[in-house]
Amino acid sequence: MPSTDIGSFSWLLQQFQLKPGKPAFVYGLRTILALGVPIAVGIITGYGAASAIAVMAAMFVNMVDVGGAYRQKATAMMAATIGVTVAFLLANLVSSTIWLALPTTFIVIFFAGLAGLFGSVAASVSLVISIMYVVALAKFASFPDLSAVLWQCLLSLAGGIWAMVLSLGLWTIRPYTPVMESVAKCYLSLSKFVELASQRVLNLEDMQNWAQQFLQAQDTVTQDLTDARNNWASVWTRQKTVNLRGNQLLILIEDANQIINSVVAEVELLAIASSSPLFSGLQQEIWQVMAELAIALQTLSAAIVKGRSSVHLGDLDRKIEALEHQWLILRSQVVSRTNDLQIDEYADLVNLRKIATSLTKLTQQLHTDGEIVANLRTGKRHSHICREISPPQPSEGFSWINTLRDNLNFDSVLFRHALRLALITTIAELVASILQFPTGYWVTLTAVVALKPNFGGTTQTTVQRVLGTFIGGIIGITLVVLIKNPVAIAIWILLLMFTAMSVRSLSYSLFTMMQTPVIILLLNVISTGGWQIGVLRIIDTLAGGVLVLLGSYLLFPRWERQQLPTQLEKTIGANLVYFQQVIANYLNSRQDTTDAINKLRHQAAIENVNAEASAQRLFSEPRHVQGEIEPVMTLMIYIRAFFSSVTTLGEHLQEFSGDYQFTELKRLADAIIQVLENLAQALQQQQSPQPLPELDSYLEAIHNEIEQLHTVRISEIATNPHAVTPTLQAVREQTTLSTELERIVNEVKIMHCAIALLQK
Known part of the structure; x- marks a missing residue:
């Protein structure tokens, strides 16, 4: 078969490729019931044609079953039921003449197109309303026979109500199920995320492909975490108190966030350690622990859904024991060569120790989460795991009138879309009518x-x-x-x-x-x-x-090339604020801003997802309007790398006492902040960024200090290798800081270069 034929066949198969996930068989079965009952009634009564209206209404209302909390589902399905019935009635009223139908079509579709301003649920509801209006206008218009019109509207209403009853029937019986399902989904995507992270250990050949998959998995788990928080908030923020189960689920959600951060930091440390000759001594054990962590997370996800009373993590414990044992052997081998021990080699040993310690802490966290999951159905309390966590704040209300008014202009992407949609739909209807x-x-x-x-x-x-x-x-x-x-x-x-x-x-x-x-x-x-x-x-x-x-x-x-700079500015700004908060803790280690860091980290992660989506939209547009895409790709890669480096520093704060400080840390941090502020400004004003300050001079001073610490520590090992000294504490704290600062400087430089090319 010629290569062109193979390529065409491959492209065709790609269009039917399934996304990751499982088929929604329960949703399919509910659809059969939603459609089957009206069809059966129509066959039995001999009114098959009339029952088709109820079938269509049931199908459309069933399609807006958006999941999540029952309150959200009920609101969406009720709005769809009323909406499709009103659309059916309106289509009948204007069907008498094309010149009445056309302007009505334009108005209905225009406002349906604007529904996206109020979220994906509103957009989903408006879509089925639009479809029902178009179908009713073409196939079911019975005006001026008022009795027939009212009868058809009753059938539409009945079909929608039947779909609602099927979907919401368990509302009072299982009110927490949607939240538990969203938390389980979050842990399942975490499992896949960790599984990809484990492949970083062994897959050193095709790193570009791995990095793309890893970032996609990170975006997925970030979105699932956001959904889980929103579902939790929709159930409990309306209540005066949070019960035990609500507190347990919230702990699992926030622990999932912590696991994401730990895995991002772990991968960052692996990227540093993998080039070391010492890495081969722990490579197999590290991979086995990470692979077992992925399995453990999958087990937790299944246990949340199925309500298991016990979660077994014995295999993970054995892998951790093997890793710790191998780490002690490796350390003993390196320390025994004190006279030949080089500073770089000792730094590699410190990094490997950090990796092993982080994996041990992750295992301990999963054990805690396993106990919570085991007691989730029974409601049994354990004081050491039922800690207090600040619940997510409910989103601030907004005025839909103000939102609509602010978007009634050509600067709004959704206004352009609504106008385009209304015009094309009306033109299509006019042409079909004339011809x-x-x-x-x-x-x-x-x-x-x-x-x-x-x-x-x-x-x-x-x-x-x-x-x-x-x-x-x-x-x-x-x-x-x-x-x-x-x-x-x-x-x-x-x-x-x-x-x-x-x-x-x-x-x-x-x-x-x-x-x-x-x-x-x-x-x-x-x-x-x-x-x-x-x-x-x-x-x-x-x-x-x-x-x-x-x-x-x-x-x-409105081509994405015009909108991308604004999104990139927001993304760099969110990552800058995140960096500022983390580095402020290094400069003043006595302040406790954990909640603030977590909030800013999540906001930066969301903006990274938004920027990635914007870039993907750019890549899918016609080539002649894309412009130069290589700087965009480079910028996206290094914004994500910067986020990972800052996350690693944020995780490292748990071990940072602040007793030892690099003399040039504040100047370097100020210089990095200055560069990032200028990069955001350059994107906003569409101009070239200012020249870089002397970042390398500050970095060189920090390198000299860390080398001095390593030299002193190597001397201590020769006399007393097991003593915990202030130097050892400083080495453990400052080695990771020094390494990540070097990576951040390199990432900022490349981001600066990419934006300079982008603005040419």
Whole structure:
């Protein structure tokens, strides 16, 4: 097979590739019930066409089951139920003339496009409302027969309420389940994160590919941690007191945050130690402990979901014992060569000791978390683990009117998107009406579903929708030709919908491919269309895809190149504030700002995720509007590296007494802060950054001091190798600090160079 054919086939398979995760079979089963009951009622009563309205309403409301806390689910599903019914009614009222329908369509779709201003839940609800409006306008308009209109609206309302009952039926019975599931998901993504971190030990060949996967896993676990905090807050911040289970779950959430920080610091230390000849002496043991940590986290995740009363971590304990034993052997071998011991070699030994100690602390933390998980269902109290933790603060309220008013201008990306969406949808409806396309509303639906605020997202969704519709259309045509029995058709509809909903979160292409034959079969139940409906579905979707791509490219584009500097400025600013807080603790070790550091670390991590998403959108845009992307890639890599270095320093604060201080630490810190402030300013003003100050001179002075400490310590080892002296304490504290400061200076220099190239 020619290489071009192989490449095309590989690209096609990639469009149907599943994202990491498990199919949502429970969601699929609930979908079968949500659709199956209205279908069965329609078959039994002989009103199959009428029951299709309830089926569609149930399907749409079921699609906005956003998960999370029950209050959030109930609000979203109730809004969707009312929304799709009102949309159905409105479509009937304006269906009498195209000149009334068109401006109404523009207004409805425009405000639906603005819903993203109020979060992903509002956007999801507005999407299903838009779809119901378009479908009702084309297929179910019965005005001026008022009784028929009211009957159809009642069917829509009944379908939505039925979907709500199925989803929210366990509300009062299991109120904490969503929070527990989100915490379990957080520990599962932590497991995958640690598993990737363990590969850093052995995988030294393809470091670029590993680094990309590791950062993606870090972003995933950061997002899962944010979701877990939000779910916890939605349940308990409305209550006056937090019960024991709520406190236990909050401890698990905050411990997950601590594990993230520890793993980031561990990988940073591994990057430093891996170039040392001594590293091979502990490499295998370190890898085994980290791999076992990943398994232990996975075990904790499963125990949270299944309510196990015990969590066994014996294998992890044995791996830690082996690591500590091997560390003592390695230390003994190095110390026995006191006369030949070099300063660099001793520094490597200190770093390896730091790695082993950190892994031991992680193991101890998992044991504590294991006890909490074991008592999560029973509510049993242990005083040494039920410590007080400051709960996450509820998000401040906002005025939706002010938010809407502030975004009604062309500077708003979502305003441009809403206007573009409304124009394309209205144009599609007008063209379909004038040319009298029998199923022209599918062109309109493609625009509603596929058009995104950015060109890259629009392209990806459009390609996946067209491919999924093409294959699904062929499946639907085959089923229409071969199956005539109403019961068999109903069974196929349920099976296909079960599969579609189960894989919806994993692959939009597969979801579309499974959903398309459902729509074709439903329409054949409502009216006689035959297999031709499948052909028209494919043609209309392709036409809609072309219209969407043209509209996204030509109508009010806001290319990511224009927005990226603002996001990068925010990202550098968040990392700068994080660095300032951490370094302030080194300069004044007596202050306790742990909570402040954790908050700033999380904010910097979120901004790193946002910057990565912005860069990915840039890379998906047309090549001629991207500009020079290499400086952007370099900047992204070293912002993340800077964050890791600062996180390592933040973790090292636990061992820092402050009894010994580098004389040039404050000057170096001030110089780094000055550079980062200037880099953020350069991005804001779109100008070249100022020349770098003399960072190397401050760094050289710190290197000289740490070498002196190592020299003194080597002399102490010769006389009394096991004595704990002030020099030993200073070496343990200052070696990591010195190493990370050197890495930070290098990262800041490269960030400066990247921004200078970006502004040319």
